[in-house]
Amino acid sequence: MKALCSGKERKNIVAVRAGERLLDLSEPLTADTVLEPVTKDSPEGLDILRHSAAHIMAQAVVELYGPDVKVAIGPATEDGFYYDFDRKEPFSPDDFAAIEARMQEIVAAALPFSRETLSVAEARKFFQDKGQPYKVELLDGIEAETVSIYRQGDFADLCRGPHIVNSSLLQAFKLMRIAGAYWRGDEKRPMLQRLYGTAFFDAKELKKYLHHLEEAKKRDHRKLGRELELFTISDLVGPGLILWQPKGALARRLIEDYWKDEHYRNGYELLYTPHIAKRDMWATSGHLDFYAENMFSPMEVEDVTYQLKPMNCPFHIAIYKTSKRSYREFPIRWCELGTVYRFERTGSLQGLMRVRGFTQDDAHIFCLPEQLEEEIFNIIDLNLLILQTFGFTEYDIYLSTRPEKYVGSDENWQKATEALKMALEKKGLQYRVDPGEGVFYGPKIDIKIKDVLGRAWQCSTIQVDFNLPERFQLAYTAEDSRDHQPIMIHRALMGSLERFFGVLIEHYAGAFPLWMAPVQAKVLNITDAQLDYVDRVYQQLRQAGVRVEKDSRNEKLNYKIREAQLAKIPYMVIVGDKEKDTETVTVRLRDGKNLEPMSVSDFAEMIRKESRIR
RNA sequence: GCUCACGUAGCUCAGUAGGUAGAGCACUUCCUUGGUAAGGAAGAGGUCACCGGUUCGAUCCCGGUCGUGAGCUCCA
Numbered sequence: 049m050k051a052l053c054s055g056k057e058r059k060n061i062v063a064v065r066a067g068e069r070l071l072d073l074s075e076p077l078t079a080d081t082v083l084e085p086v087t088k089d090s091p092e093g094l095d096i097l098r099h100s101a102a103h104i105m106a107q108a109v110v111e112l113y114g115p116d117v118k119v120a121i122g123p124a125t126e127d128g129f130y131y132d133f134d135r136k137e138p139f140s141p142d143d144f145a146a147i148e149a150r151m152q153e154i155v156a157a158a159l160p161f162s163r164e165t166l167s168v169a170e171a172r173k174f175f176q177d178k179g180q181p182y183k184v185e186l187l188d189g190i191e192a193e194t195v196s197i198y199r200q201g202d203f204a205d206l207c208r209g210p211h212i213v214n215s216s217l218l219q220a221f222k223l224m225r226i227a228g229a230y231w232r233g234d235e236k237r238p239m240l241q242r243l244y245g246t247a248f249f250d251a252k253e254l255k256k257y258l259h260h261l262e263e264a265k266k267r268d269h270r271k272l273g274r275e276l277e278l279f280t281i282s283d284l285v286g287p288g289l290i291l292w293q294p295k296g297a298l299a300r301r302l303i304e305d306y307w308k309d310e311h312y313r314n315g316y317e318l319l320y321t322p323h324i325a326k327r328d329m330w331a332t333s334g335h336l337d338f339y340a341e342n343m344f345s346p347m348e349v350e351d352v353t354y355q356l357k358p359m360n361c362p363f364h365i366a367i368y369k370t371s372k373r374s375y376r377e378f379p380i381r382w383c384e385l386g387t388v389y390r391f392e393r394t395g396s397l398q399g400l401m402r403v404r405g406f407t408q409d410d411a412h413i414f415c416l417p418e419q420l421e422e423e424i425f426n427i428i429d430l431n432l433l434i435l436q437t438f439g440f441t442e443y444d445i446y447l448s449t450r451p452e453k454y455v456g457s458d459e460n461w462q463k464a465t466e467a468l469k470m471a472l473e474k475k476g477l478q479y480r481v482d483p484g485e486g487v488f489y490g491p492k493i494d495i496k497i498k499d500v501l502g503r504a505w506q507c508s509t510i511q512v513d514f515n516l517p518e519r520f521q522l523a524y525t526a527e528d529s530r531d532h533q534p535i536m537i538h539r540a541l542m543g544s545l546e547r548f549f550g551v552l553i554e555h556y557a558g559a560f561p562l563w564m565a566p567v568q569a570k571v572l573n574i575t576d577a578q579l580d581y582v583d584r585v586y587q588q589l590r591q592a593g594v595r596v597e598k599d600s601r602n603e604k605l606n607y608k609i610r611e612a613q614l615a616k617i618p619y620m621v622i623v624g625d626k627e628k629d630t631e632t633v634t635v636r637l638r639d640g641k642n643l644e645p646m647s648v649s650d651f652a653e654m655i656r657k658e659s660r661i662r
Numbered sequence: 663g664c665u666c667a668c669g670u671a672g673c674u675c676a677g678u679a680g681g682u683a684g685a686g687c688a689c690u691u692c693c694u695u696g697g698u699a700a701g702g703a704a705g706a707g708g709u710c711a712c713c714g715g716u717u718c719g720a721u722c723c724c725g726g727u728c729g730u731g732a733g734c735u736c737c738a
Binding site: 130138139140141224225226227228229230233234235239240241242244270274275281283287341342388390392393394395396397398401402403406408494505506507508509540542543544546547548572574575576577602603604605606607608609610611612613614620622624625626634636640642 | 666698701730734735
């Protein structure tokens with residue numbers, strides 16, 4: 049080790065890496081091991097600290113609340129750590145101070161983390177004697193011959209490691225929240241109490257992280273949605289059902305207009321379809337068998353049962369079936385901003401991100417097998433273009449394969465999965481496989497964009513489907529003048545307009561780019577002497593197609609500016625006597641800067657130019 | 663759906679050891695006519711989420727329902 053680095057660097061080392069494995073610094077070395085240091089500033093180093101913090105928290109909890117607290121698991125997470133406990137009495141945030149204080153004592157004691165290797169049988173006896181059934185159950189699932197336990201002070205935990213050398217390295221930590229969590233993530237098993245915390249090597253980092261959380265909170269789309277009057281959710285209407293207020297509705301219209309234009313350019317035709325359909329149709333499509341738990345309850349109308357739509361595909365299929373199709377028509381690209389309803393459990397609803405009624409920017413492409421690859425390419429290109437237009441350039445791509453419950457033959461699934469995979473690879477796009485996460489009728493490519501809170505939101509989805517065409521017996525006449533079955537691609541790029549808008553609000557903190565800002569400019573007068581001029585400027589801008597408001601209230605300019613600023617309006621158009629006399633306006637930008645006075649028509653032209661999307 | 667927490671005026675929040683409530687902002691009216699982030703005054707506004715229970719009496723205590731938040735589970 050000494051040979052590896054200088055003394056200063058050594059202080060910075062948390063663990064070492066030997067090939068794939070991470071090892072404690074206390075690990076005995078063999079001559080032939082090649083070691084690589086894991087430092088404090090590496091992601092692995094931080095993970096090790098946080099994992100150790102989880103152990104220290106568990107130790108504190110056991111010491112404070114007695115050995116009848118059962119410990120489950122406690123890993124590091126993306127932004128901290130947690131530990132799951134089974135305890136009769138609920139933890140409350142009031143307990144945090146005591147647990148943190150106890151943790152501080154453990155840190156101050158600089159307890160070494162020591163590793164012991166035991167056989168599985170020995171370990172089982174050890175945890176049985178300690179009265180820790182969750183640990184025993186974990187051991188039941190371990191196939192290796194030996195396991196390791198880590199001790200610090202009197203606390204011992206089943207753990208692969210590695211850990212920090214001793215508890216004094218935990219310099220900056222904070223308990224964050226309490227939540228319920230099912231043992232092993234299974235809702236049929238006991239609900240445990242999960243304590244979340246976060247930890248860093250130094251206090252500055254912790255402070256920075258907490259500050260980041262504060263900033264993220266300011267961008268919360270639910271808060272901004274209310275403040276900017278974009279959308280609301282009403283008890284009168286019901287949970288998970290979005291009401292778009294005028295400003296939000298206008299932004300949505302701009303998004304939809306752009307979407308429609310872009311689709312027209314890319315060879316799509318627009319459809320409209322109804323919100324309900326006969327139950328029989330949902331039986332044919334397989335939704336009743338495979339998607340019923342997500343559907344709203346059926347309704348009877350004149351002895352026929354109908355059901356709200358959770359997807360648009362069967363409606364597009366019905367349109368497909370209106371005439372005999374020829375291969376010469378292909379590819380058929382049909383798109384629709386289709387509003388669907390899905391039953392979501394109350395506990396999972398969240399603002400615009402998770403709702404019960406939402407509009408998909410859906411499309412279905414019917415094509416020949418030999419057109420499949422190119423169509424997928426086209427979709428990916430259009431997809432990335434649209435995301436880019438909205439300012440999203442960072443995303444994770446997933447390839448989701450066949451789920452447990454599915455329709456269709458294995459052969460079809462394999463063909464479809466292969467097609468998606470080939471497309472991603474030929475495009476040179478990095479992706480991860482999400483096994484078993486496909487839809488019941490086909491595999492899919494999902495693109496998840498990240499919001500400021502670091503949450504990844506699934507928006508885009510591209511699905512290849514050989515199965516619904518079969519179920520609905522879709523056909524086209526091929527060159528051989530015989531009937532063949534078309535392939536169907538389902539895709540949504542923004543995914544849900546609601547969710548996408550939510551991500552947009554957080555992405556821009558409500559300060560939308562000019563082209564999609566519901567209000568682009570607000571005309572503010574200084575005194576009543578300019579009332580007539582305010583009106584003229586307002587009318588002229590409105591005629592020129594600028595989305596403009598005016599504030600001619602009897603208030604001070606400061607006050608009007610403050611309001612417009614809080615409303616995140618891109619341009620404030622200020623008119624006083626000076627402007628009135630010269631037939632000009634003074635423009636103030638969102639960032640506080642002022643432009644030179646200009647004519648109203650020049651300003652309108654400036655807005656027109658800047659609002660161009662591409 | 664599950665666990666925990668929360669639910670007071672449009673918004674943000676006080677408050678009552680159980681005796682039917684208060685601030686700031688917003689709103690209305692009046693005064694003020696003021697050049698780049700809150701001028702002043704007055705007024706209106708709440709069956710303290712809803713339903714039951716305990717009590718002489720409940721916004722406050724207890725139970726249930728609904729809703730919200732953080733997670734779990736599930737997903738666009």
